[in-house]
Amino acid sequence: MAGKKRSFGRVRKLPSGRYQARYLGADGVDRPAPHTFRTKRDADDWLAERQAELRAGDWSDPDAGKIPFGTYAATWITERGIGASTADLYRSLLRNHLDPTFGTVAVADITSARVRAWRVARLDAGAGPSTVAKSYALLRAVLMTAVDDRLIRRNPCRVKGASSAVTPERPTATVQEVYAIADAIQPRYRALVLLAAFSGLRWGELIGLRRRDLDLTANTLRVRRNIAELHSGKRLIKEPKSAAGKRTVAIPAVILSDLSAHLTVFAEHGADGGVFIGAKGAAPRRNHFNRLWRKACHQAGIKGLHFHDLRHTGNTLAAATGASTRELMTRMGHSTARAALIYQHATAERERLIGNAVSAAVEQARKQAPGPNGHAAGT
Known part of the structure; x- marks a missing residue:
């Protein structure tokens, strides 16, 4: 049956009794409806929707x-x-x-x-x-x-909360566990374990350290670069991903002797020499180090601990000192407060110290003579 002339589009009845609709798209291409219609009214309604899209500028190529x-x-x-x-x-x-x-x-x-x-x-x-x-x-x-890009009208990803996952809290190694692993691992990686645990540096930041980044007189190190290892095995030397990543971190004095001995025996020579070097003279590969790590953990009787968990140890210890959110952000290399706040959760030891401090303040106040208004002086 011949198509009927209309102001927009065309509708024709097929031998099957159903109706077909076509229209001229914004690209000048004749566009058929993706399916036929039971009634002419249905076909007309579909064309009316396409015409409204064209007028509003919302039309998109159905083939795109x-x-x-x-x-x-x-x-x-x-x-x-x-x-x-x-x-x-x-x-x-x-x-x-x-x-x-x-x-x-x-x-x-x-x-x-x-x-x-x-x-x-x-x-x-x-x-x-x-x-x-x-x-x-x-x-x-x-x-x-x-x-x-107008390839689709609506994003089909509609599962609420599916882009975030509640993962189990990772373990935090105790000081005793850190030293047990440091004692069990190959001597060239002892200082790496201690510095990771007590400075909170990431793996890539540790491997990227050069001799000139360490100042053992001032007890500080400077984080200037990060080494990333791709799935292909290629390694990239790059700057930290945010301005906050470039930072100066205080080195706990308790591990200075270990670092000094490491620099003497294992590090590369020269100001630009790598601090942590593998047995073959190159920066250690993560997969190779992980085998040594698991072996050391097994010898120390520690299960389920990842090397990255040492960062949690360092950050938790720093938070327990009473460091402010800004101070923790600086030490951890974060540009937002979210991660720092995680480590500021109250620990049993910290709560005990706070309780003792409150108790001391109360006792001190009670010892003071009351003022003329009946209150203790200074309160």
């Missing part, structure tokens, strides 16, 4: 969303202008957790139901909650850009 998610996401990562280590993390999440499910699926065909099913499947498969949360956050960010 046919690009495979994997292709679009890979381009998205490249075009973000992010650091190499962050891009490496995103590509790993894409390759291992998103591409197997969504890689060949058109962006427009990703539905909320598919996203929910994917998330449940990843968790059921044993993927860590934190990894799944990061993967979901990446999926949501990519598809939000797809909304901005």
Whole structure:
């Protein structure tokens, strides 16, 4: 049946009795509806919606969303202008957790139901909650850009709270445990363990230290660089990710003799020589060091402790001294107060000290003679 002339679009009745609708898109291409309609009224209503989109400037090419998610996401990562280590993390999440499910699926065909099913499947498969949360956050960010690019109308990532995961609190090594591990590990890494535990530096910051960064006379070290190790094995020497990362940290005097001995025996020579060097003369690889770490923990009878947990030890000890939030932020290399506040939670020992201080203040006040108004002098 010949199509009927209209002010916008065309509707025609098919031999099946259903109705087909077509219209001219903003790109000048004749666009058929993605499906047929039971009644002519339904077809007219659909055309009216397309006409309203064109008039409001909200029209988007219905074919644009046919690009495979994997292709679009890979381009998205490249075009973000992010650091190499962050891009490496995103590509790993894409390759291992998103591409197997969504890689060949058109962006427009990703539905909320598919996203929910994917998330449940990843968790059921044993993927860590934190990894799944990061993967979901990446999926949501990519598809939000797809909304901005008018490939899709609505982001299908609608699972509330799915981009954050409640992870178990990591253990904090005691001072005795730190020294037990330092005694058990290879001698060239003893000072590394002690400095990590009592300065709160990250692995990349420790490996990036040079001799000129340490001032054992002033008991300080300067954090100027960070070494990141990519999944490919390539290492990047870069500045700390924020201005707060560049900082001067006080070295506890109790480990100065260990550091001095380490510099004499194991560190590279020259002001720019590396402080922590592996047995083959290069900065140690994380995977190789982790094997030595696990062996030392086993010998010390300590289970479930990661090297990064030593940072928690240093930060907890610093917080227990009564350091202010700003002081903790500076020592930890954070630009926001969030992490510092975590370490300022009340500990039993700190609470006892506070209680004793309050008690002493009360006793001192009671010893003072009352003033003319009946109050103790000075109160």
